[in-house]
Amino acid sequence: MLKGKVAVVTGGTRGIGFEIVRKYLQNGAKVVLFGSRQESVDTALDKLKAENAAWEVEGKFPKLTDAVEVEKAILDVKEKFGRIDILVNNAGISQNTKLYDYTPEEFDKVIDLNVKAIFYAILPAAKIMKEQGGGCIINTSSMVSISGQPAGVGYPASKFAVNGMTISLARELGPDHIRVNAVAPGVTKTDMVASLPEQVVQAISAKIPMGRPGEPEEVASAFLYLASDLASYVTGEILSVDGACRS
Ligand code: NAD
Numbered sequence: 001m002l003k004g005k006v007a008v009v010t011g012g013t014r015g016i017g018f019e020i021v022r023k024y025l026q027n028g029a030k031v032v033l034f035g036s037r038q039e040s041v042d043t044a045l046d047k048l049k050a051e052n053a054a055w056e057v058e059g060k061f062p063k064l065t066d067a068v069e070v071e072k073a074i075l076d077v078k079e080k081f082g083r084i085d086i087l088v089n090n091a092g093i094s095q096n097t098k099l100y101d102y103t104p105e106e107f108d109k110v111i112d113l114n115v116k117a118i119f120y121a122i123l124p125a126a127k128i129m130k131e132q133g134g135g136c137i138i139n140t141s142s143m144v145s146i147s148g149q150p151a152g153v154g155y156p157a158s159k160f161a162v163n164g165m166t167i168s169l170a171r172e173l174g175p176d177h178i179r180v181n182a183v184a185p186g187v188t189k190t191d192m193v194a195s196l197p198e199q200v201v202q203a204i205s206a207k208i209p210m211g212r213p214g215e216p217e218e219v220a221s222a223f224l225y226l227a228s229d230l231a232s233y234v235t236g237e238i239l240s241v242d243g244a245c246r247s
Contacts, residue, residue, distance in 0.1 A: 001228040003028035006081040010034040011091030013044040015190030019220035020088055030056040032077045037061055064091055064117035074124040083132050086227045087125040089118040090140040094192050095152040107154040114158035134177030138226050139166050141182040141238055143246040163238050170236030179235040183222045186242025187213040210243030
C-alpha cells in the first residue's frame with residue numbers, strides 16, 4: 001500500500017509509533033524513525049532488522065522540542081532519500097496531575113512536546129512536500145481531545161490543539177496536495193497506559209463499549225489507511241480508533 005514512499009515517524013521506538021513503523025515497512029515504505037535516545041533507537045532498529053533484514057529503516061534522535069534540530073533531521077531525510085511523502089507526528093507524553101498540584105513547568109513540558117514539536121516538524125516537511133507536489137501528515141491525537149479528562153488538563157489541552165492544527169492545516173495545505181489528518185486512539189496497551197495508576201486504567205476500560213483496550217497494531221492500521229492512496233480524498237479528519245469510548 002505504500003510502495004516507494006518515504007516516511008518519517010516520530011516516537012517510533014515503541015508503543016503505537018513502533019507498530020506504525022512496522023506496518024509502513026510491511027507495506028513497502030522506507031522509514032526513518034525518530035526516538036529520544038540513541039539507545040532506544042538502536043533497540044528498535046535491531047528488532048525491525050531481526051524481523052526482516054531487507055526493510056529500509058533508519059533512526060535519528062533529534063530533540064523534538066528544538067526547532068533547529070528537528071529541521072536539520074527532516075532536511076537530512078530529504079537529502080538521503082530524495083523526498084518525504086509521509087510525516088507521522090506521534091511522539092507524545094501524557095499526564096494525570098490534579099490541577100491543584102500542577103506547576104507551570106509541567107504544563108509547558110506537555111505542550112512543548114505534544115504541540116510545539118509537531119509544529120516544528122511540519123514546518124520543514126510541508127515545504128518539502130509542496131516542492132515535490134504533495135504528501136501527507138498524520139498527527140496522533142487522543143480520545144481525550146473529544147471527551148477531555150478529569151485530571152492532567154495539559155494533556156487534553158495539547159490534543160485539542162493537535163486537532164486544531166490538523167483541521168486548519170488541512171484547509172491551508174489542501175491546494176498544495178498535502179493531506180493532514182489525525183488518529184485519536186482510545187485506551188491502547190502501551191507503556192503510556194502501563195504508567196497510569198491501575199485504578200485509572202480499570203475505570204477507563206470499564207467504560208469501553210468494545211470491552212477491552214486497543215492493541216497498538218489496531219491503531220497503526222488507521223495510520224496505514226490514512227497514509228495510503230485509499231485515503232486520497234480524506235483530509236482534515238480526526239479518525240477515532242477507540243472502541244467507541246470517546247464519549
Ligand atoms: P509510549 O510512551 O509507548 O511511546 C511514546 C513515544 O514517544 C516513544 O517512542 C517515545 O520515545 C516518544 N517520546 C516520549 N517523549 C519524548 C521526547 N521528549 N522526545 C522524543 N520522543 C519522545 O506511548 P504511546 O501510547 O505509544 O503514545 C504514542 C502517542 O499516542 C502519543 O502521542 C500519545 O499521546 C498517543 N495516545 C496514546 C494512547 C494510549 O492509550 N496509549 C491513547 C491516546 C493517545
